[in-house]
Amino acid sequence: MNKSDFKNGMHVKLRDGSLREYYKGYFIGVEYKEHSYIDFYDVDLKNNQNDRLNIVKVFNKNNNTIWEREKEIDWSKIPVGTKVLVSDTEINWFNGMFLKKVERSDDDNYFRVANSCGDVERWKNCKLVEAPKEEVEVVSIEELENKYESFEDVECYECRYCKYEKFNVCEFAWLLDNYNVTRKDNK
Numbered sequence: 001m002n003k004s005d006f007k008n009g010m011h012v013k014l015r016d017g018s019l020r021e022y023y024k025g026y027f028i029g030v031e032y033k034e035h036s037y038i039d040f041y042d043v044d045l046k047n048n049q050n051d052r053l054n055i056v057k058v059f060n061k062n063n064n065t066i067w068e069r070e071k072e073i074d075w076s077k078i079p080v081g082t083k084v085l086v087s088d089t090e091i092n093w094f095n096g097m098f099l100k101k102v103e104r105s106d107d108d109n110y111f112r113v114a115n116s117c118g119d120v121e122r123w124k125n126c127k128l129v130e131a132p133k134e135e136v137e138v139v140s141i142e143e144l145e146n147k148y149e150s151f152e153d154v155e156c157y158e159c160r161y162c163k164y165e166k167f168n169v170c171e172f173a174w175l176l177d178n179y180n181v182t183r184k185d186n187k
Contacts, residue, residue, distance in 0.1 A: 001067035
């Protein structure tokens with residue numbers, strides 16, 4: 001669905017649950033008290049000013065669904081340590097480990113993510129690398145050490161410049177890259 005596809009009389013459902021009708025470049029709410037200009041939306045039909053006004057569903061004049069946004073991720077159910085890709089521009093994406101999503105923030109960087117050196121960074125956009133696993137695999141410490149030692153002979157994370165070098169961050173980064181790590185209390 002593209003912004004140029006909108007015709008007068010079409011309806012949209014916004015993330016906040018409200019319905020609006022499209023008319024001459026505006027999405028107008030029920031009683032005409034609420035409205036937003038189509039230029040406030042980007043090519044993905046996301047509102048540039050308020051995430052609650054993102055379009056999640058588009059209906060034609062007969063109220064048949066003609067476009068629906070993919071289901072959004074419930075970040076409160078994503079385990080800490082899940083592999084993610086992060087970006088501020090949605091053009092360049094970087095690897096990270098999910099820590100948490102902050103619902104409201106002054107700087108719009110809602111996602112807290114650990115990079116490979118263990119630093120916590122703030123990002124505007126986040127997506128899963130792979131679907132989170134429902135089952136938990138238990139691996140012994142000895143098995144992890146053996147797997148890491150065989151990996152260490154092949155390549156290194158090159159953390160010699162990292163401020164956490166004395167804490168063996170390479171092994172920690174390798175662990176997070178290869179395993180979904182969750183807290184014991186599963187929070």
